[in-house]
Amino acid sequence: MISDKAKQQIDTWVAKYPAGCQSSAVMEALKIVQAENDGSLTSESIQAVADYLEMPVISAYEVATFYENYNHKPVGKHVIRFCHNISCMLNGADDLISYLETKTGVKIGEVSEDGLVSVKKVECLGACVGAPMFQIGDRYYENLTQQKIDEILDGLK
């Protein structure tokens, strides 16, 4: 269920915490396993992480459902996480979210037919001086305009 490569990655996190406190690595372990499984978690993958970290499955499940970064339904290859909090809203985020929906044909919370993108509205991403902004993967895209969104979408493969 968890590949050797993923286990190695998880082990580097486990090494950061005191002996016996390996469950501190659960948040990263879930992310690593999620990334290996097309961006979402299943009961089986959560169970596998709990087993690997020798922690009760319910504790891993609690973490997997408490934090926003875990997905429990299939997502697109690229998840566009659009901030719609106050500073972004004041700078036109709502209109740009509608634009993105029209442009991609993907509604908030849905996945495109080709599986390339899904769009999610998220709370403040802490880049308010670059509002309006969204995140794709590890990267932040700031000071968005319709034209910028077009260019970013064109670059997604």
Place this chain on the structure above:
Amino acid sequence: MNEVCFKNIDKENPSSLATYEATGGYSVWRKILHGELSPEAILGELKTSGLRGRGGAGFPTGLKWSFMPRNQDGQKYVVCNSDEGEPGTCKDRDILRFNPHSVIEGMAIAGYVMGATVGYNYIRGEFMEPYYRFEEALKEAYDAGLLGCDIGDSEVNFDLHTHLGAGAYICGEETALLESLEGKKGQPRFKPPFPANVGLYGMPTTINNTESFASVPDILARGGQWFADLGVPNSGGCKLFSVTGHVTKPANFEIPMGTPFSELLEMAGGLREGRTLKAVIPGGSSTPVLPAEDAMKMTMDYDSIEQVGSMLGAGSVIVMDDTTCMVAALTRLAHFYYDESCGQCTPCREGTGWMYRVLKRIMDGQGKMQDLDLLTSVQDKIMGNTICALGDAAAMPVESFIRHFRDEFEYYIKHGKSMVTKVNSDG
């Protein structure tokens, strides 16, 4: 401007060890490693500096450090709170990206003062660029022999690790952060016991904000009095302010405490052409909103902002011009707290949902005049009745928006539409 956390921001490779050391970086840490600086002397300088917690609570940092039982046997921890997520706040992100070594040195000094040999920097999960930068800096510091076990035969030990969050505003609350660091849901703990006695893995722990740690090395290199004199009484030093919203040049500015708000507004390029100032949230979404005339009276320090009826918070200044519909703005904030409530305390879990749904009803044209009293009553039942400060944080915007802009809420309820004709989505 830009004298402490941002002093290298315009240099080439601002985040590198070489740049940091070229401007005196790690000089304090090296003094400690050479046995030339005692914990007592450091605490004294910090108290003189007037440095107060930069994450929002404003608790004096020197005093906080002195609460740690540093001579007690057993493991102790230093934790940095880089879980920046208060709407309007984006300063720690830039410290991590452009001056990560100041955080490393600040945390190492803290570890030495409090007898803690291990530190964790809890970085919010979305901050991947800052995380990679911080990790690079950490590697540089280890390679240069500045961290680790018995550093340079000094018998001083300090190991530092990063921990990534996974998307939960509540983890910025220090005890929720500790729960999260232990691999659990981020639900705040009851205090007492305070983290200085029972913290991470049950051991004494001190948690400070990124900017607080980043300010420490310069305070000690240049003296507590130097830092205090940059600011005003009771608000020592300079501080980062994130100016966002309806300004022409939104940015982070490191300015002396006590700078007039009008000057800060000018630094951010002022308002857009033809617009007038309507309201300002001075310290992040949790702090009470101020009408323009009150905001223009304030200077950027703890006491002045309190006098006009709000709080300095994390220094996150959200500027709103006359195109802003205050009902829409409050509904947005109410949704945020509803979404981010951890669900542990009933008043917050249920109350934030009530507040959002009532506001949504008003926005949908279904509001009733008694809804305003209902909102006031719900926020009043949350205030002071929750384990952590998030309950108060959710309640304060509702109270202040309705108090200062009641006419707009009444208009919306009567007419089913905003009093503001051009509503705030005008990029």
